[in-house]
Amino acid sequence: MHSLYLHCQDPLWRPASPDHVAGVLSGAGLAGAREEGEAPLYRAGERFRTLVMFLGCSPGVSLTAQQAADGQPVCRIRLHDFRDVQLLESRPVPAPRCAACRAPQERPTSLAYDRLQHCSGCGESVPLYRLDWRRGAGFGRFFVEIEHVFPHEAVPADGLMSILEALSGKAWDYFYLSR
Ligand SMILES: [Zn+2]
Structure with a gap:
């Protein structure tokens, strides 16, 4: 489906x-x-x-x-x-990517929308809902x-x-x- x-x-x-x-x-x-x-x-x-x-x-x-x-x-x-x-x-x-620098992100263990994900590529921390989930x-x-x-x-x-x-x-x- x-x-x-x-x-x-x-x-x-x-x-x-x-x-x-x-x-x-x-x-x-x-x-x-x-x-x-x-x-x-x-x-x-x-x-x-x-x-x-x-x-x-x-x-x-x-x-x-x-x-x-x-x-x-x-x-x-x-x-x-x-x-x-x-x-x-x-x-x-x-597999989500950082929306700022495109670095692939490890899949978070907790998928709460507001959990902060730290990107090791650019150092930004953004809530999960703002990651690039690649549609x-x-x-x-x-x-x-x-x-x-x-x-x-x-x-x-x-x-x-x-x-x-x-x-x-x-x-x-x-x-x-x-x-
Ligand atoms: Zn990044």
Whole structure:
């Protein structure tokens, strides 16, 4: 299973109401009709392909069950809301790098988001959430998942990031989760 995840760069940020985020994403055309189920899950909206840019030809991408041939997966949008900060990471786990000097970092034994990691390359100490996880992991309390996107197959358009930044008042980032 591969997905594109969008998250706020501030790992503590969480919306007062996930429904509000869903409403904004629906209004922007990223998300369409809500699917039945436990977690908030939405079909792709009418502007999905403008807000999520697939690179090259992506024959594996289907937006509706009607388009999906032979059991091909359908891209849907799922919201994840957590009380505490979570680290979501791909398998195999990505080896983080120092964001300042690019030196590879040893995998921390404790993965608390605010634990300081000392880089022996440049001497900087930064909290784990500010390491470069090479787009294979991310910390946060709230995530927007776009299902069935392979790593680097698609990127969020600037317009989508702007919508999320306007919503939260903070910058956003993205990563790919494969497991
Ligand atoms: Zn460094």
